[in-house]
Amino acid sequence: MDPTFNAATRIEDLYLNARLATMVPGDEPYGAVQDGALAVSGGKILYAGPRNRLPDAFRAAARTRDTGGAWITPGLIDCHTHLVYGGSRAKEFELRLKGATYEAIARAGGGILSTVKATRELNEETLLEQSARRLKPLLAEGVTAVEIKSGYGLDLETELRMLRVARRLGEEYPVTVRTTFLGAHALPPEYEGRSDAYIDLVCREVLPRVAEEELADAVDGFCETIAFTPVQVERVFETARKLGLPVKLHAEQLSDQGGAALAARYSALSADHLEYASEDGVRAMAGAGTSAVLLPGAFYFLRETRLPPVDHLRRHGVPIALATDMNPGSSPAGSLLLMLNMACTLFRLTPEEALAGVTRNAARALGLAGRLGTLEAEKDADFVLWDIEEPAELAYRFGFNPCTGVVKAGARVR
Ligand code: DI6
Ligand code: FE
Numbered sequence: 001m002d003p004t005f006n007a008a009t010r011i012e013d014l015y016l017n018a019r020l021a022t023m024v025p026g027d028e029p030y031g032a033v034q035d036g037a038l039a040v041s042g043g044k045i046l047y048a049g050p051r052n053r054l055p056d057a058f059r060a061a062a063r064t065r066d067t068g069g070a071w072i073t074p075g076l077i078d079c080h081t082h083l084v085y086g087g088s089r090a091k092e093f094e095l096r097l098k099g100a101t102y103e104a105i106a107r108a109g110g111g112i113l114s115t116v117k118a119t120r121e122l123n124e125e126t127l128l129e130q131s132a133r134r135l136k137p138l139l140a141e142g143v144t145a146v147e148i149k150s151g152y153g154l155d156l157e158t159e160l161r162m163l164r165v166a167r168r169l170g171e172e173y174p175v176t177v178r179t180t181f182l183g184a185h186a187l188p189p190e191y192e193g194r195s196d197a198y199i200d201l202v203c204r205e206v207l208p209r210v211a212e213e214e215l216a217d218a219v220d221g222f223c224e225t226i227a228f229t230p231v232q233v234e235r236v237f238e239t240a241r242k243l244g245l246p247v248k249l250h251a252e253q254l255s256d257q258g259g260a261a262l263a264a265r266y267s268a269l270s271a272d273h274l275e276y277a278s279e280d281g282v283r284a285m286a287g288a289g290t291s292a293v294l295l296p297g298a299f300y301f302l303r304e305t306r307l308p309p310v311d312h313l314r315r316h317g318v319p320i321a322l323a324t325d326m327n328p329g330s331s332p333a334g335s336l337l338l339m340l341n342m343a344c345t346l347f348r349l350t351p352e353e354a355l356a357g358v359t360r361n362a363a364r365a366l367g368l369a370g371r372l373g374t375l376e377a378e379k380d381a382d383f384v385l386w387d388i389e390e391p392a393e394l395a396y397r398f399g400f401n402p403c404t405g406v407v408k409a410g411a412r413v414r
Contacts, residue, residue: 014061022375043409048375075144075382077362080323087118112186119152142384151182163215174413181216211243223259252276264288270365286316291365296342297331321365322357340395351395381410
């Protein structure tokens with residue numbers, strides 16, 4: 001029996017007539033349980049497993065809920081987004097269709113910097129309202145946890161404002177928000193030609209203030225020829241380490257900069273993108289327990305051709321997570337379910353790997369594996385009910401939303 005249970009524990013909800021995709025690794029694909037029961041109390045799962053093994057003490061629930069044979073999965077987790085920003089980059093999309101490249105636009109002062117300009121102009125309320133519009137479609141398809149990065153402010157005030165907005169989204173909507181400081185995302189125009197001076201600002205002023213106000217759960221950087229060098233990223237990581245914050249990295253998206261190995265040297269939670277990662281980089285990640293976060297939306301939208309090293313990741317046992325990368329420039333994607341399909345069609349993940357990528361492995365990439373990502377006793381009661389015949393359907397179909405119910409911390413929110 002679950003050790004947290006004692007005679008005084010009252011089961012609030014007992015879900016029956018349910019098929020569970022627990023996503024607990026084991027013999028059954030998807031950790032599936034065909035005739036499942038899910039007992040919930042105090043916002044936590046007390047039992048998730050076969051109905052005929054449900055402990056007697058759990059049968060006397062306040063409410064019994066017949067799901068009508070629905071499949072239940074853990075709440076989905078979008079572990080890499082930049083969904084707080086101002087403006088749009090539709091014009092840039094048009095330029096790219098006329099032949100301009102993502103890098104060329106960035107070098108000409110467009111790209112990320114045009115979003116920086118638009119974001120700096122918005123006050124907190126407007127930024128919150130515009131960002132909420134992008135969060136809501138994720139919630140509608142069963143996302144119960146989302147990571148949100150800063151990095152479109154690139155000055156003290158705007159970076160703090162972005163992170164405050166991200167925190168407020170987590171207070172105002174039924175979703176766990178993990179915030180990430182991405183001050184080293186691009187070089188702001190006022191520092192042109194002085195990238196080391198900008199990194200000084202990040203390390204001496206902005207990041208310490210972010211940490212003091214407890215606005216970030218992690219620190220990220222963009223290690224790329226159009227962004228920051230490994231040496232500069234390392235300075236940011238050193239600062240993060242001194243402040244006790246875990247790190248992650250945008251690594252090897254457009255070229256191999258040795259970012260995966262750098263992330264591993266700092267025991268990063270994750271290294272993200274990874275199209276150009278070498279096997280040595282992957283090996284280093286495996287040794288450090290660093291997860292891979294693959295972002296098929298950015299791969300698709302930038303029409304990349306170099307595939308991430310999925311076979312190396314599998315062979316070395318690196319957990320693979322998936323995310324939308326929701327951002328205005330390289331992945332204006334509003335659907336995490338669509339990423340499941342893209343990861344299978346473009347990257348050749350299996351549907352089971354794809355679902356693990358937005359549940360168990362996404363939780364791990366956020367450092368939340370103890371709380372989220374599987375249907376197991378003692379985890380948060382975050383789960384989704386689906387109108388599907390088998391779990392593979394979540395990756396098989398695209399442009400459909402078969403979500404019929406969402407439970408967040410034990411409460412039905414949809
Ligand atoms: N890599 C990305 O794909 C996003 N940021 C990053 O470092 C793109 C951000 C943008 O183009 O606005
Ligand atoms: Fe990103």
